[in-house]
Amino acid sequence: MAPFTFFDHTGDIGVDLSAPTASGLFSLAGLALFEAIADTSGVRPMVVRKLQIAADSQEELLNRFLSALLVIFDDERLLLPHVAIHEMDGRSLRATAAGERFDPELHEGRTELKAVTWHALHVSRQNGLWTARVVFDV
Amino acid sequence: MELNRISDCVWEIPKTGAMRVPGRIYADRRLLDIAKGDKALDQVVNVATLPGIVKWSLAMPDIHWGYGFPIGGVAAFDLDEGVISPGGVGYDINCGVRVCKTGLRFEELEGKHKKLVNALFSAVPAGVGGDSAIGRVSKVDGARIVTEGARWAVENGYGVPSDLDHTEDGGRMPGADPAAASDTAFRRGLGQVGTLGSGNHFLELDRVTDVYGPEAERVFGLRPGDVVLLIHCGSRGFGYQICDENVHDFVKIAGRYGIDLADRQLACAPASSPEGKRYLAAMACAANFAWVNRQVIMTLAGKAMTDCLGKTVEPELIYDVCHNIAKIEDHDVDGVMKTVIVHRKGATRAFPAGHPLTPAKYREVGQPVLVPGDMGRSSFLLTGLPGAMKETFGSTCHGAGRLASRGEMNRRMAGVDIQGELAALGVTVRGKTRSSLAEEMPSAYKDANVVTEVMETAGISKRICKFVPFAVVKG
Numbered sequence: 086m087a088p089f090t091f092f093d094h095t096g097d098i099g100v101d102l103s104a105p106t107a108s109g110l111f112s113l114a115g116l117a118l119f120e121a122i123a124d125t126s127g128v129r130p131m132v133v134r135k136l137q138i139a140a141d142s143q144e145e146l147l148n149r150f151l152s153a154l155l156v157i158f159d160d161e162r163l164l165l166p167h168v169a170i171h172e173m174d175g176r177s178l179r180a181t182a183a184g185e186r187f188d189p190e191l192h193e194g195r196t197e198l199k200a201v202t203w204h205a206l207h208v209s210r211q212n213g214l215w216t217a218r219v220v221f222d223v
Numbered sequence: 224m225e226l227n228r229i230s231d232c233v234w235e236i237p238k239t240g241a242m243r244v245p246g247r248i249y250a251d252r253r254l255l256d257i258a259k260g261d262k263a264l265d266q267v268v269n270v271a272t273l274p275g276i277v278k279w280s281l282a283m284p285d286i287h288w289g290y291g292f293p294i295g296g297v298a299a300f301d302l303d304e305g306v307i308s309p310g311g312v313g314y315d316i317n318c319g320v321r322v323c324k325t326g327l328r329f330e331e332l333e334g335k336h337k338k339l340v341n342a343l344f345s346a347v348p349a350g351v352g353g354d355s356a357i358g359r360v361s362k363v364d365g366a367r368i369v370t371e372g373a374r375w376a377v378e379n380g381y382g383v384p385s386d387l388d389h390t391e392d393g394g395r396m397p398g399a400d401p402a403a404a405s406d407t408a409f410r411r412g413l414g415q416v417g418t419l420g421s422g423n424h425f426l427e428l429d430r431v432t433d434v435y436g437p438e439a440e441r442v443f444g445l446r447p448g449d450v451v452l453l454i455h456c457g458s459r460g461f462g463y464q465i466c467d468e469n470v471h472d473f474v475k476i477a478g479r480y481g482i483d484l485a486d487r488q489l490a491c492a493p494a495s496s497p498e499g500k501r502y503l504a505a506m507a508c509a510a511n512f513a514w515v516n517r518q519v520i521m522t523l524a525g526k527a528m529t530d531c532l533g534k535t536v537e538p539e540l541i542y543d544v545c546h547n548i549a550k551i552e553d554h555d556v557d558g559v560m561k562t563v564i565v566h567r568k569g570a571t572r573a574f575p576a577g578h579p580l581t582p583a584k585y586r587e588v589g590q591p592v593l594v595p596g597d598m599g600r601s602s603f604l605l606t607g608l609p610g611a612m613k614e615t616f617g618s619t620c621h622g623a624g625r626l627a628s629r630g631e632m633n634r635r636m637a638g639v640d641i642q643g644e645l646a647a648l649g650v651t652v653r654g655k656t657r658s659s660l661a662e663e664m665p666s667a668y669k670d671a672n673v674v675t676e677v678m679e680t681a682g683i684s685k686r687i688c689k690f691v692p693f694a695v696v697k698g
Contacts, residue, residue, distance in 0.1 A: 093628035093629065093630035093631055094628065095289075095628050096294065096422070096628070097290075097629070098630075123351060123352075141475070148471070152467055152471075156407055156411060158352075159415075160411055160414075160460075189351075194351030194352060196351065196656075196658070196662075197350070197421040199314040199315060199422075199463040200466065202488060203470060203474060203488045204487075222314045222463075223421075223422045
């Protein structure tokens with residue numbers, strides 16, 4: 086199974102993710118968010134942003150984490166696909182996300198994301214594999 | 224799912240299970256079959272379970288699968304006993320459309336379409352990461368924008384005072400409180416005033432091809448061959464953030480208010496609760512931001528056309544409508560006038576002739592309604608009819624309605640000469656990316672002609688003019 090796969094949702098974009106660890110899953114989710122926004126293949130880790138998120142559930146934690154990354158993009162125009170989760174339990178995480186400022190001459194823009202929705206959101210672990218589904222509002 | 228035929232274009236989902244009211248769908252048989260193809264009708268049912276909903280959970284003929292509420296959904300809730308749902312408004316609060324006269328005739332622009340498209344594309348920031356052409360506005364101006372709405376724009380040189388008369392709510396939703404919007408919302412939005420965004424947002428020049436009665440010229444001053452400017456966008460990151468934060472908060476507090484949610488995206492709170500009132504105050508801020516955004520874009524577009532053509536083009540606003548909004552309005556509920564909160568998520572207000580909230584200029588014909596179709600076929604100017612007050616809380620459709628997903632369109636358009644296909648339809652187009660055009664090709668949408676015809680047959684809204692695009696900018 087590919088680590089993440091975008092799927093169709095009428096007017097929007099969804100992504101299915103899988104990873105051997107919860108922290109790997111969250112790192113991938115961060116990358117997928119920025120891949121939906123732009124081609125991140127040439128994005129270098131020039132600047133770093135620290136994130137600290139707390140939530141009441143693993144799903145809320147993923148929603149809040151991705152929403153925080155989206156705010157950074159809108160506010161600072163930073164593509165931060167190099168995500169590292171440093172500490173994480175089911176209710177909180179500490180992470181860094183690295184990348185560079187979006188430059189339309191260098192990075193192929195794809196689509197603007199309005200939000201990370203709660204629609205069909207799930208995070209689970211089965212047979213040693215962590216999976217998640219997230220739908221982005223376009 | 225059981226569906227009872229009420230008329231040729233109205234269908235009812237009977238009240239069953241946790242539904243508090245029946246569902247009603249406006250569609251002909253073909254559109255109904257399309258709606259059955261995804262989960263939009265299940266979402267009509269889910270909305271019908273929310274506390275305080277009155278009469279019906281409604282779906283317009285442009286309905287498609289959203290999250291929580293369907294796109295094309297209308298629902299009214301009792302102000303005292305009902306709820307307010309941020310998801311029932313949508314992330315893009317006061318996403319809407321405006322149409323402006325340009326004073327130009329189609330024939331005088333022959334050979335200039337490409338030049339015009341390039342001028343508009345350069346003047347109005349669009350797509351991913353588009354920086355505002357007017358720079359990042361200050362926090363002080365930000366607070367004024369979200370409080371004063373379109374009036375701020377006019378006072379700062381973006382438009383003229385008569386624009387306010389031709390904007391829903393005068394371009395200013397009352398009750399806006401900047402303290403109800405987070406610093407994060409301001410951070411996301413202050414650099415985006417006067418930007419189009421991406422997705423289905425657009426800026427385009429259309430020609431009037433058909434008029435359906437003498438009021439087109441007498442009231443709206445539109446004749447076949449006239450060129451109009453259409454703008455479709457909303458409250459940008461400011462509104463998205465307000466919705467996001469409130470959906471998140473309301474998911475957590477729904478249980479405290481004894482609300483059982485069929486879908487977390489339906490998160491809601493009593494409209495009379497502190498949380499409900501706070502969301503309404505923040506939503507009004509975003510509505511005002513969106514009107515400023517469209518006002519600034521209209522001005523930028525007018526300047527670009529002036530520079531491009533070497534003659535003064537001052538867009539004259541015909542009307543500006545919201546199609547993602549919740550409004551406190553008075554409506555007849557089973558013979559009793561009640562104050563309700565009408566959620567229109569992908570639906571447009573369509574008050575009939577004589578309604579006091581319709582601007583004086585249009586009161587004899589009803590509130591103007593703008594229904595953008597797709598970038599290859601047609602869009603429509605409509606007015607509300609009396610049936611809207613009886614059946615749909617004064618609401619009608621908002622667009623053609625999506626038929627194919629973005630992924631499906633990218634697959635279908637692989638290897639296709641997109642610009643060539645649109646050129647064959649007489650449309651010159653420019654988008655930020657190939658996929659942004661592929662995803663918005665005409666075949667991605669239902670036919671706005673059919674959708675608006677359903678609402679006319681149902682006695683909800685009436686077509687005044689048809690517009691056909693020839694110069695299109697996509698985000």
